[in-house]
Amino acid sequence: MKDTAQKKIPFWRNIKVVPYLYIMPNMILFFVFMIIPIFMSFYYSTVKWNGMGTPKFIDIQNYVYIFHDKVFLKSIFNTIYYTVATVPFLMILALFFAVLLNSAIPLRGLIRSAIYVPAVVSTVVVGTVFTWIFQDQLGLINYIITSFGGTAIKWANDPKFAMIMLIIATVWQRTGYNMVIYLAGLQGIPTSLMEAATIDGANTWQKFRYVTLPLLKNTHMFVMITCMINAFRSFDLVYTMTQGGPLNATKTIVMYVYEQAFTKNYYGRASAAGIVLFVFMVVLTVIRFKIEKED
Amino acid sequence: MESSGRMGMDKRKYFLMKTAIFVFMLAAALVALFPFYWMFVTAVKPVDEIWAFPPKLWPSKFIWSNFTTALSRAPFGTYFKNSFIVTLLSTTITVCINLLAGFAFAKYQFKFKEFLFLIVLSTLMIPLQVTMIPVFIIASKLGIRNTLWGVIIPPCAEALGLFMARQFISDIPDDLLEAGRIDGATEFTIFTKIIVPNVKPLISVLVIFTVMWRWNDLQWPLIMLSSDKYYTVQLGLSNLNGAQYVNWNDMMAASLISVLPVIIVFLIFQKEFVQGVASSGIKG
Incomplete structure (x- = not known):
């Protein structure tokens, strides 16, 4: 040169x-x-250490401990529960809204922005507002429930309902984001295909079922896997709203790691749990890259 | 075969369907916006109406001073200042180093290039909890733990931004760089005079997303900071939300003030947002 x-x-x-x-x-x-x-982290997962003094090598004892720890097993269950409960809602609602917004209705841009706006707000603020809306005695939700004759629910203080509260807050916050991805996917569908289906006499439902839905296959996969990854990583909402309580009902893996590390100073156990989380993430990431390669 | 009556039916059906869709989506939009309304109403209510049950959907009077009270009474003033410093500095650093590195990965040949890039990309999904303890220890050793630098510096090398920068800069034709070299430009002038002016959309997307991410971030401040005086808004809000007695006036006022900047940024740069999300959805 x-x-x-x-x-x-x-x-x-x-x-x-x-x-x-x-x-x-x-x-x-x-x-x-x-x-x-x-x-x-891999190294710390094999030692006993509280941050002071010298770490003591204890091979796989931390892993043995956490897999016998009921709280950790519950945190795996809770993480999967949260994931399995949020992902379908997020996908179906987002797709539904995207399909409806893809038609020419008035105020379309404004409605799209309104549904997307929760996604730009910090999760801490979402958690704070939903804590207030779901508050035991003065919250709006309990007011609605009681005025329809129901009994008030102790949302954040009831192990049965705390997770449901988190799921509702998550769906409220994340639907718009996925909707925008679906809208981009819908725009990629050639109009000629829709016209062809119309000429063949397909009705709206058939067009959706046999043209739109299969053509969005890549978008479905992408949205699903990112929602799953986000669900596994989700920390801010749990930390702000419930701190993993009541009675560990909302303790997810990330919350367990945080608690072992910074409230209890079990650096070894926290690292071992972190490595387990790492393995989950690697699996999800590999699936994600596989899907993207197929595109 | 199709009679005109059938066509009329279709038109009416079409109109009804459009109306139904419109009404439904409008309702969805209102549900999406309602928590913001509730934040606002709670923030400006007189204190005694906060404790009213049934809740008052519309305050009897607007106490606008609740906003200034929230900022002065709680340490929120300091929190906002810290958040502002963190967001400003980390966005500047992140965008600069990601652009530079993205440029190198896009336009130069060097040893371990593909390998290094693959490593960066493979860490994209790793949650902070996996590396939290070592990061905490390394930051302590470097003396940046419990300082704003500890929040600003460590997350600056960020995989998604680097990935986007490389993708975008790859699309700039090599001829442009060669022309610059023939004109005697140094490699750095090529960066500042040719690359930067040609990637303005990229820069705005990077700036917007970094600002949003850093302003909204809870986890880095949470593990790095132990003194109240360095807390960011998110960390302060989150900790106060867990307190035994919550002053909802203050909390909602502070929440609302904290979301205003991001909502304004969003309203101004809506197009970039939608494009950014859509392209991250398509390219990964």
Whole structure:
């Protein structure tokens, strides 16, 4: 390219050195705060340590402990429960709204924005507002329930209902985000296909069932897997609304890790639970990349 | 075969269906907006109406000073200042280093390029809980734990931003860079004079998403900060929400003030938002 000039210029302008300089700030931070910590976590998961003194190597005892810990097993169950309960709602509602908004109705842009807006708000604020709406004595939801003759529910203080409250808040917050992804997917469907189906005499439902739904296969897969990943990572809402309580009813894996680490100072156990979470995430991520490769 | 009467029926049916869809979606939009309304009403209510049951859907009078009271009484003023500093600095750093690295990954050949990029990408989904303890220890060793720098610096190298930057910069034709080199531009001038002006949409998407993420983030402040004076809005709100007695006036006023910036950003950059989400949905 410019071989004559190459020798005279200082090394930091050398085209062989330049890319390393460009990636350096990013890579340093990335290695110090991501890659090295992942390896350290594997190491910590094999030691007994509370942050003070020297870590003591105890091979797989932390794993043995957490898999005998009822609270950890419950946290796996709770995470799966939360995931299985939120993902279908998020997908079906988002698809439904997207299909309806894909038709020419008045105020379409405004309605789309209104449904999307909860997704830009911080989860902490969502948690705070829903705590207030679901409050035992003064909350709006209990007012509605009692005015229809029902009995008030102690949402955040009732192990049976705390998770349902979190699920409702999640669906409220995340539907709009998935709806926008579905809208993008719908825009990718060629209008000629719809016209062809109309000429063949298909009604609205048949067009949806046999044209729209199958053509959105990639979008379904993408939305499903991102919703699952987000459900597994979901921390802010649980932390803000219930802190994992009452009686561990909303303790998810991320909450368990946080509690073991920073409330109880069991760094080893927390790391072991973190590694279990890591394995879940790796599986979900591999599935995700597989799906994307198929596109 | 189709009679005109059938056509008329179809038109009426079509109109009815459109109306039904409209009414339904309007209701959905109102449900989506209702918590914001409730935040607002609770924030401006007189205190005694907070404790009224049944709840008052419309306050008897608007106490606008509740907003200033919330900011002065609780330590919310400090929280907002901290959030502002964190968001401003971390967005600047994140966008700069991701653009630079994205440029390198898109337009240069170097050893371990594919390998490094694959590693970055594979960590995209790892939750903070996996690395939380080591990160906490490393930050302590570096002396940035319990400082705003501890919240700002560690998450700056961020996989999604780097990925987006590489994708976008790849689309810039190589001829443009070659032309610059022939004109005698240094590699860094190529970055500042050719790349940056050509990726303005990318920069706005990166800025918007980083601002939103950092302003709304709870987890990094939570593990990094132990002194109240460094708390961000989200951390402060979250901790107060768990308190025994919650002052809902203050909480809702502070919540509302804290969502105003993001909603304003969203309203201004709606198009970029929708594109960003849609493209992340398509490209991954």
